[in-house]
Structure formats: C-alpha cells, structure tokens
Amino acid sequence: MVVRPNLDAMPVEVKPAIDAYLSANNALGKDNAVVRISEVKSGAAQAWLRDLRGNQKETGLVVLSVSDTHMLKTVRQYLIKTQGIKADEISMVFSDAEYLRNNVPDANVAKQMNLEALNNGSARFLILDTRVGGRGLDLNFKGNSKSLDPKAFRGYTNFEMLLVEPHKMSQVHLLQSEGRIDLGRIHPAAGRDFSLVLDIKAVQGERIFTEMVKSDPFFEQLRSDPAFQKYAAEHKLAKLDWLSYHEFVRENPQYASKYHQTIKGSLEKIQSEVEINQLRSSSVETDAPMSPGRFPGVERMR
Known part of the structure; x- marks a missing residue:
C-alpha cells in the first residue's frame, strides 16, 4: 500500500516501526512510499496500516510490452474476449498516436x-507497443498522491x-520499454518484476535459435x-528440439543459470538483426536486410 509519511496522521505508537521500515527501504522522508505491511515489525503498526489500506483500491498493474501495434490489438482482444477483462481496465500506448492526434482529430487518441x-x-x-512505449507520453503511475481524501x-x-515476443524487438526498444517503470517513475519501494515471454514451440x-x-x-x-x-530415454524423445531441452531444464533447475545465459546470448543476436533492419527501413542503412527467418539465403534473393 502507499503511505504518505508527511500527511497521514500516524499515531505516535506506530511511527517508530514504520519509520524503521521506510529507512531500511531508502524511503524515509519521501512524500509517498510503498509499504509491505507484513514486513513492518510491529503488530500495532500492521493493524493501523491494514485499516488505512481499507480505503485504497487494488494497486497492481500488469504491463505488457509487445513488438508492434498489430500485436497490441491482438493482445487487447485476447484479454477482453478470453480473460474477461473490461475494456476500460486496459490502457494502451500505440504507434501513430501523434499522427492521429494531429491529422485525424475524430480518432480521439487519448480516449x-x-x-x-x-x-x-x-x-x-x-x-505498450515497444517501439514507442518507452518514450514520449509521460504516464502517471503515482495517482493523486497529494490528495487529502483518504479514498x-x-x-x-x-x-x-x-x-512478449522479445525476439521481434530491438534491444534498445526493449530496454526503453523496461525504463517505462524505472524507479524514478514509480513510488519508492514499489515492487517490480520483469519477464520475457517467448513461445518456444513457435520460434x-x-x-x-536452430x-x-x-x-x-x-x-x-x-x-x-x-x-x-x-531423461531422453525415459521420455522416449526420438527428436531432440529446443522444447525437449527446455522441459528438461525446468525439471532440473541446476542447469537453469547457464541455460538462461545461452538463451540471452542468442536473443541478443536476433535483436541486433531486428535493430539493423529497422535502421534500413528508415534509410539509415541501405544494404540488404538481415533475416532471422528459416531461409535467409532465399530471402536475400528478393
């Protein structure tokens, strides 16, 4: 939950425990800070925080960074039709927003x-469309934190x-997208988790990767x-593909560290090719495109 140490009427008996928590998380003296109630070392302080939290809404946000606006629309439809998420519970940042804002006012981009x-x-x-999601619009993740209204x-x-599908993103765009929720844009001590989502069978x-x-x-x-x-003999794996190795590593986590490093290295290679192709499409580079596809020799003949 979010606490305003300078504005919330904090009882004297709970203040030391909460101050100690904030100090340990480098948030003491901040106008707003996130507090994990279970980690505050005082029963009285936890009780006061839970009572305060009763006035606040759910405060988790899932950020889906996708490779382009077409995928963005696909993911949005999936959330609405398959997961039952309401349309007004989904915010988006897509490409062509500036063009539409200036040239097609009826599009009502903000809405x-x-x-x-x-x-x-x-x-x-x-x-987020990763290509544009990491820059431009200044998104508000801190709410109306200066309001005196407890609700x-x-x-x-x-x-x-x-x-999602990081192999279709350049590394620069991926890093910029991650920066959308960097520490300067969110409340002190807010939790952040980052995951790469890749359909191994599909890619x-x-x-x-081959x-x-x-x-x-x-x-x-x-x-x-x-x-x-x-493992291969027990599972009768006649054909050893990436998915076979992946399932083995899932069951044998002692291999996970080197496995992830290997995937990361190959992902960086394919992201470099994506970036070069993006530069070519903007006329920064002019030689033949590099293809991450299955038949690069054929594609170079186009």
Whole structure:
C-alpha cells in the first residue's frame, strides 16, 4: 500500500516501526512510499496500516510490452474476449498516436488509449507497443498522491512487466520499454518484476535459435550429459528440439543459470538483426536486410 509519511496522521505508537521500515527501504522522508505491511515489525503498526489500506483500491498493474501495434490489438482482444477483462481496465500506448492526434482529430487518441484509467487506478493492464512505449507520453503511475481524501487513488504499488515476443524487438526498444517503470517513475519501494515471454514451440524454427540448439556449447554438453540422456530415454524423445531441452531444464533447475545465459546470448543476436533492419527501413542503412527467418539465403534473393 502507499503511505504518505508527511500527511497521514500516524499515531505516535506506530511511527517508530514504520519509520524503521521506510529507512531500511531508502524511503524515509519521501512524500509517498510503498509499504509491505507484513514486513513492518510491529503488530500495532500492521493493524493501523491494514485499516488505512481499507480505503485504497487494488494497486497492481500488469504491463505488457509487445513488438508492434498489430500485436497490441491482438493482445487487447485476447484479454477482453478470453480473460474477461473490461475494456476500460486496459490502457494502451500505440504507434501513430501523434499522427492521429494531429491529422485525424475524430480518432480521439487519448480516449482510445484510455490513459486516464492510470490516473484513477481503474487500469489493471497497460499494453505498450515497444517501439514507442518507452518514450514520449509521460504516464502517471503515482495517482493523486497529494490528495487529502483518504479514498483517493495514491498510485500503483506493484508492477509486473511481461515483454512478449522479445525476439521481434530491438534491444534498445526493449530496454526503453523496461525504463517505462524505472524507479524514478514509480513510488519508492514499489515492487517490480520483469519477464520475457517467448513461445518456444513457435520460434524454435528461427535460424538463430536452430543454430543455438545445434551448435552452442551448452546444448552440446547437455546432449552428452548422462542425466539428460536418461531423461531422453525415459521420455522416449526420438527428436531432440529446443522444447525437449527446455522441459528438461525446468525439471532440473541446476542447469537453469547457464541455460538462461545461452538463451540471452542468442536473443541478443536476433535483436541486433531486428535493430539493423529497422535502421534500413528508415534509410539509415541501405544494404540488404538481415533475416532471422528459416531461409535467409532465399530471402536475400528478393
């Protein structure tokens, strides 16, 4: 929950425990700060905070960063039709917003993006087109934190960012998108989780990922590992694809660190190609496009 140490009428008997918590989280003296009630070392302070929290709304926000505006619309429809999320609970930042604002006033871009829902806390999801989501519009994640109304929305306390299909993003855009919820834009001590979301079954045929599974030292060593050989035999894996290795690592977390490093390296390679192709599309680079597809030789002939 969000606490305003300088404005909330904090009882004398609970102040030391809350101040100690804020100090430990580098939030003492801030106008607003997020407090995890269960981590405050005082029963009386926890009780007071729970009573105060009763006036506040749910404060978690899921941020979905997607590769382009077409995917943004697809994800929005999925949330509404499949997950039962209300349209007014979804805020968006999509491309062409500036063009529409200036040239097609009837489009009412601000209403389409539903950014006002972030101000009052009614938004549960924020979908970003990664190419434009990390810059431009200044989004409000702190609510009306200066209001004296105890029921006023005081901002989001937890953020979960899911970067969907990161292999279709440049690394620059991905980092900019993550920066949308950097520490300077949210309340002190607010929680943040970042995850890359990749459909392995769908992308394992991409050239760079195919080469990774075939030639990377991690996968070569894994194929000769007795533990993996036993796993493959027990599961009758006639064809060893990326998904097979992934399931093995899920069941054997001691391999996870090196596995994730390997994926990260290949992902950075494909993101570099995405970035170069984006530069070419804007005439910054003019030679033939680099394709992350399955048949790069054929595609270079176009």
